[in-house]
Amino acid sequence: MARPRAAAVRVQLALWFIVLAGLLAPAAHAQSVALAGMLGSKALLVVNGGAPKSVAPGESHQGVKVVSTAGDQAVLELSGKRHTVRVGDAPVSVGAGGGTGGGAGKGNRIVLTAGTGGHFFTPGQINGRAVQFVVDTGATSIAMSAADAERAGVNYKGGQPVQMSTANGVTQGFRVKLGSVRVGDVEVYDVDAVVMPQGMAHMLLGNSFLTRFQMIRENDQMTLVKRF
The missing domain is CATH 2.30.30 (SH3 type barrels.)
Structure with missing residues (x-):
């Protein structure tokens, strides 16, 4: 009885490697x-x-x-x-x-390569306006400064006021809903974000966006596969 069970395990492992290869191969x-x-x-x-x-x-x-x-x-x-x-x-x-990225979010895969310091920087769009993100898996949602929100055309003052703790104490921020967020040729909709009054070095691509994807990390490459 042990041999059929071992064979079944080998088949399951083979299927798993095929699925994993299918996820990673198109990245190139x-x-x-x-x-x-x-x-x-x-x-x-x-x-x-x-x-x-x-x-x-x-x-x-x-x-x-x-x-x-x-x-x-x-x-x-x-x-x-x-x-x-x-x-x-x-x-x-x-x-x-x-195909090029001119279509509205028809893709389902994002491939990122780590830059300086091991951080994943990527250009993107918020509501059709160009922005620059850094991936932050520790951030609950997309986070940006008020200045960045204004450049991206986000009406944050119409959002929900929230109290936020910063290095300089408690300050008031705003919780907003972004109509669309696009990275590469992948677009997702109705994404939570927070806007802070103080300046930020980078706009954070947090978990309100990242949890829409399955994340695969291999060395200095990160592949995000959209969940359906």
Whole structure:
């Protein structure tokens, strides 16, 4: 009787590895690129949420070629297609199916690569406006400063007032509901967030967004697979 049971265990393990491979394999084909800035004629690219990299025209970085630059914009070539992007624009995304991120949240997978200090930075959108996130699994919800909320067009003063503890004591913040939050070609809706009056170094991508996904961490890469 032991042999059939051992065989069943081997089959279950094999199926598990197949499922896991299916989750991880497409990550190599999905790509998100944002233009973080310009250094002279070089484009400062953020690929898959990684550390910014300066790339000169004619050169490539992680499969993204800079064709040309002018002012605050650059022409990039991804998967054989050219895209014109400006500094601060939402990221251009090419998914496993070869489509760009122009569709409204049709993807279900986000691939992030750790940057400086092991943090996962990624460009994104709130209600269609470009923002920059840092993943924070210790944050209950998306968190941002009042200045960041205003830049993103969030009407936080119409939200629910809440008392918040900070290093400088107790202060009043606001709890709000974001209509949509997008990272790469994945978009989710009705996401809780808090807005704090004091400045913040980064906008936090917290668990009100992250819990919508299954999280897979492998070395310096994080894959978020949308739950259905």
